[in-house]
Every structure is written in C-alpha cells, then in structure tokens.
Amino acid sequence: MNYGFRVVYSTPGVLESKGFGRVAHLPFIMDDRPGYHRLANQFLIDRGLGIWEPKQRGKEESALPPSSVTMKDYAHWLANFLEWCHVRAKDPLKANYKIDLIQHYQVEMQTGIWSRDNVGLKPRTINVRVSIAAEFLTWAADKGLREPFHIPKIIKTYSSYSPSSFSGRETKSVETRKGKVREEKRRLGFPQEVEIFDWLQRLNLRCTTEALIAETILETAIRRAEAAAWRVDTLPIDPREWRIVNPEKPIEHQAVLIDLRFNTKGPEYGRDHGDKIGPHGIIRIPMPLAQKLHVYRERVRPKALVLATRKAKSRSEAERIRHDAVHLFLNPRNGNRYTGDNIYDFWRSVDRPRGWSPHLARDFWACSVLWKHIQQYWSIVDRALNMKVDESVFKILQLQAETCIQLTIQPQLRHVSQETTIAYLQWLSDRLGINMNFHQNWVEQLSQDDLEDGI
Known part of the structure; x- marks a missing residue:
C-alpha cells in the first residue's frame, strides 16, 4: 500500500524527553513506506536551525533560523518534489536543474499533469516549489552527497524610491533564478466602504469582541496572527503611559x-505562550481605537476570563489559567484565546463582500491612507485629469505617492515588497483614471523572491 509523502510533527514532549529539544519544533517528512526520510529531514534540520542557508554558503556566521510557519511551508514544498521524484522514478540526487526541475517538474505543474485536480497551478506555487527543490539539491551538493548543482542566474534591474538621490530614485540590480514562471502582478480592488461598514455591523451583532478584533485590523493594518497574539499589556495598562x-x-x-513583537513577520527568536517571538516593530493606533481596547480590557475581558477559570478543578489550576491568560482577546463563549485561524473563520461567518479577507483589509488600509495623502495635491490631480499635461506632472504625483508609501505606509505594515508597492501605485492610477506609466517608470517589476536574492 502506498501512503504518499507527508509532513508530520512529533508528539509534544517526546523529543525533549529524549534530548532532542532543539529540533522538537521542526516538521519532518515521512515517505511512502511510510518511513522517516533521513536526507530530507537532515536538510530541514540544517535549514531550521540556521546551520545552512543559501545566502550564507561558505560564510562563517550562521543564519537566523526561519520561522515555524516558513519551515512548515518548506517541508510541504519539499515533500511534493520528493513524491514527484518517487512517482516518476527519478533519483533526486541526480536531478538536473534545466531538464528535471524546469522542463519536467515545473512544466507538469503548469499543465496540470502534476496537480491534485489536473488543473495548472498558480505561478507563485510553482516557483516556491521549484525554489525549495533547488535549495535541497544545492544543500546536497554542499554536503558532498551529489555532484555540484548549477542554477543559472540572470540580473534584473529595478528603480526604487531613494530620499538621498538627487532624482528621488535609485537603480538597483539583483540576481534571480533563471526559468521562473512569470507571476501575474496583483490588481487591487476593494468593496465599497458602505459594504465594509455593513459587514462590520453584521459581525458586531454576532459578537462584539470579534467585531472589535476586525476593527483593530481595519484601523491598524496588523496581520490576523498579530491580532491573535496581542497581549493584555500591548497597549499599556495605565493610559497615562x-x-x-x-x-x-x-x-x-x-x-x-x-x-509589536509576537507573531510578527520575519525571523523567529523563540516562543512565548504559543506565539512566535519575531522582529520588534512599532505601529500607530488611532486614539479612539485605543480607548475602545482599554474599555474592552477593563469591562468585557474579565467576564470571558471567568468562563476560562470555571474549567479548573482546583484553586491552583484556576490561578494557573489566570496567569497564562496573557492575550487580550478572549472568546466570550468559552474564555479561550483567539488564534489566527479563529479570526479567519469568524471574518467569514457573516455575509461579506466578495473576496473580503483580513489580508485584503491591510491593503485597504494602505490604499485609503495613500488616497487621503494624494487628495492634498488635488489641484495637481485636477490639472492632470482635465488638461493636457506634460510628464512632469505625473512624476510629481508618483513621487508623492511613493513618499507616502515609504514614510507612512511601510512603517505601519512593516513589510512592503516591490510587488506590493507596484500594486498600490497601480490602484491609485486606476482610481484616478489616468495612465501614469508605472510599469515604465519602475524599470522592472519584481516579486519579493527576486528582491530577496534567493534561489
């Protein structure tokens, strides 16, 4: 019987008790026997502990370990490649980049031959799978387990905002993997504000706590994982502070x-109460929202915490539950903390505009801020819309938009790729109803993978 390749985790506490606590949090791959895939799992261990990393090859300093979520993705992508090799009777240690990875594995995913539903996969999915397969084979070559693995590279050039440059722009070049599938650039579209308001009202009728979480995401552009990890004292307990x-x-x-430092995007520096300790970031929240969060903390949350402590069988257990309840948002039905998945589920629990999601809410916040900023220059916009203007007027608008993204939006989102910047600028162009030639002004559109100069 063929079980297929799959990703699993060890039972909590088992590996720690046997002295393998360093790798207890890492996923591992079971092959079709089913059996422990030693080669793949050694790669995941080296990658997960920062022992090996594509950019750090040959360097003495170690790399920061990827986050738990990233390692889970790596494991699933690698398991897919290894299962493809098994089904196609190919030895992965003898795989060739052009022939096996690009002309066969990649093409089969594009055409739907290698997909669950026999439908071609999205370019993004194909690219990350091929990239992690290339990483695995590069790692194997570095370990002397196969012959050198060559990945052809190309140089891409792009133009970015630079406050130190006389022209306001700076041209940069990055190296990227040759043969990647071209990814379609995002074209943003949002529901009408009245539709979002009505959705939030429906959510509020269902559960005021969940409506407050949604409002926090809408007003601050934090990720749902960050909202779930928001602590009781993330907003200082004393308003005077x-x-x-x-x-x-x-x-x-x-x-x-x-x-913010819990469940933030980026490297993982440890765990605390089930949350990743990530890179530190500072954001702004509107004062009216801060006051709502403070009222919730003082008047509503204690009632949910009482529900949680009722599960205790002793006074000491109740005290432990209170001590471990570090998260601000507690489910009013059972007193449990909310997870990122919980937020995703309740977001969709009431009738919502098509495509409306927590992630799109981040983009909605960013584009709302951008639109408000551009309206300060409405005289220029009006001139561009109603008169024949030279290119310099469009450049002024674009520079103002890029400045807003760089100085206001990016610090709040704490992660804005070149691709996302293009999406925001294109949305602005669509909203204004004018062609500002962003694709020409930005010499080359790059995805985040390109900018990170990875395999």
Missing part, C-alpha cells in the same frame, strides 16, 4: 505608539 505622538491634536486625530 500611552505614548501619544501628537498630543496637541484633538482626541479624534491623536495616535498612540504600540510595540
């Missing part, structure tokens, strides 16, 4: 600085 960046403004226009 709130860091207000513009105290001279009316309260409705004030903003409070907040530190």
